[in-house]
Every structure is written in structure tokens, then in C-alpha cells.
Amino acid sequence: MKETRFQPNIIITGTPGCGKTSHAESLVSLLGEGYKHYNISALAKERKCFLSYDEEFDSHIVDEDKLLDSLEPDLREGGAVVDWHCCDIFPERLIDLVVVLRTDNSALFDRLKKRGYKDNKIQENLDCEIMEVVYQDAINGYVPEIVITLTSNSVEELEDNVDRISAWVETWVKDHPQGVTNELDPDMVRSEDEDME
Numbered sequence: 001m002k003e004t005r006f007q008p009n010i011i012i013t014g015t016p017g018c019g020k021t022s023h024a025e026s027l028v029s030l031l032g033e034g035y036k037h038y039n040i041s042a043l044a045k046e047r048k049c050f051l052s053y054d055e056e057f058d059s060h061i062v063d064e065d066k067l068l069d070s071l072e073p074d075l076r077e078g079g080a081v082v083d084w085h086c087c088d089i090f091p092e093r094l095i096d097l098v099v100v101l102r103t104d105n106s107a108l109f110d111r112l113k114k115r116g117y118k119d120n121k122i123q124e125n126l127d128c129e130i131m132e133v134v135y136q137d138a139i140n141g142y143v144p145e146i147v148i149t150l151t152s153n154s155v156e157e158l159e160d161n162v163d164r165i166s167a168w169v170e171t172w173v174k175d176h177p178q179g180v181t182n183e184l185d186p187d188m189v190r191s192e193d194e195d196m197e
């Protein structure tokens with residue numbers, strides 16, 4: 001597995017409908033070679049990382065341990081743009097920037113309604129945005145220096161955000177000519193130590 005990453009790993013997170021996928025796709029296409037979009041909902045399906053299905057909220061429950069094991073080699077490569085509404089499960093040792101997108105409730109309502117979401121699912125997501133659930137997870141899960149909040153109410157904001165993140169990436173790459181060492185998973189180190197005893 002790769003010991004050093006030469007491109008940063010970025011999480012783009014926020015309440016469903018805030019524009020994570022739109023931002024991630026646009027960012028990866030602007031950054032070009034060496035960067036890859038990981039849409040976790042699609043990837044969990046592709047890599048069979050589901051535990052069960054929640055009928056009430058019409059959504060799959062992801063097996064987070066399996067997902068993380070599967071994603072670790074990708075994150076060690078660097079250049080991952082991770083797109084998911086949960087952010088704090090990804091190991092801090094492999095994450096360089098967490099972007100939390102925020103959207104006004106009226107815009108979010110329109111986007112979720114347009115998708116045909118059930119009323120209870122729309123309300124759950126609007127509550128989640130009002131209560132800043134994803135933002136709180138981000139600031140509890142990562143050091144504050146790597147967490148930024150950007151608003152995503154309009155296409156102009158989306159374009160500005162992507163330009164800002166891309167400029168941040170350029171600076172990160174310049175500031176890390178030797179790359180960044182991929183720290184090992186402490187659980188793996190512990191179990192290797194135990195094996196040696």
C-alpha cells in the first residue's frame with residue numbers, strides 16, 4: 001500500500017441535496033489527472049457495503065467498517081474527493097480538507113421535492129440542515145483548521161466554491177513537495193505488535 005500521498009484527500013459533505021455530487025464532479029474535472037470522485041452511496045452499493053435497508057426512510061444502512069476497509073487503499077493513493085453526508089467516519093490521518101456545504105431550507109426543500117422524496121424524508125433532511133448535524137459531525141471529527149463551510153444556494157456559488165477548493169489544492173501541492181506520509185491504522189499496528197509478542 002502507498003506510504004505517501006502527493007495529492008490531498010478532500011471530503012465534500014453536507015445534508016442530502018446540498019450539492020455534494022455536483023461540487024465533487026466539477027472539482028475533479030477541473031483538477032484533472034490524479035483526482036478521483038468517490039460517491040460513497042454508489043460505492044457502498046458497488047462494493048457491497050450495506051448492512052440493511054430502512055423502509056421508513058427509503059435508504060440503505062451502510063456497513064461502515066467494511067466501507068472503510070475497502071476505501072483505505074484509495075485514500076492512501078491521495079487525490080480522493082469523497083462525497084457523502086456522513087463525514088466523521090473517515091480517519092483523520094488520511095484527510096486533508098473537509099468541506100461542509102450549507103443550503104438555505106427553501107432551496108433544499110425545492111431540490112428534495114423535485115427528486116420525489118417522501119415528505120418524512122424531506123422533513124428529516126430539513127431538520128438535519130437546521131440543526132447543523134453534518135457541520136457538528138465535521139467539527140467534532142476533525143481539527144478545526146481543516147474544516148471549512150461554504151454556501152451552496154446557487155450555481156454561481158457552486159462555481160466559486162469549486163474555484164476556491166481548487167486554489168486550496170494547488171497551494172497544498174506546492175506546500176508538500178515531498179508529499180505527506182500515510183500514517184498507519186493504529187488498530188493494525190496494535191494487532192501486528194500483538195502478533196510479535
Ligand SMILES: Nc1ncnc2c1ncn2[C@@H]1O[C@H](COP(=O)(O)OP(=O)(O)OP(=O)(O)O)[C@@H](O)[C@H]1O
Binds near residue numbers: 014023085111153155
Ligand atoms: N449550488 C447549487 N445551486 C443550484 N442547484 C444546485 C446546487 N448544488 C446542487 N444543485 C442541484 O441540486 C440537486 C442535488 O444536487 P446534488 O446531487 O449534487 O446533491 P448531493 O448533496 O450530492 O445529494 P445526495 O446527498 O442526495 O447525493 C441537483 O439537481 C443539482 O443540480
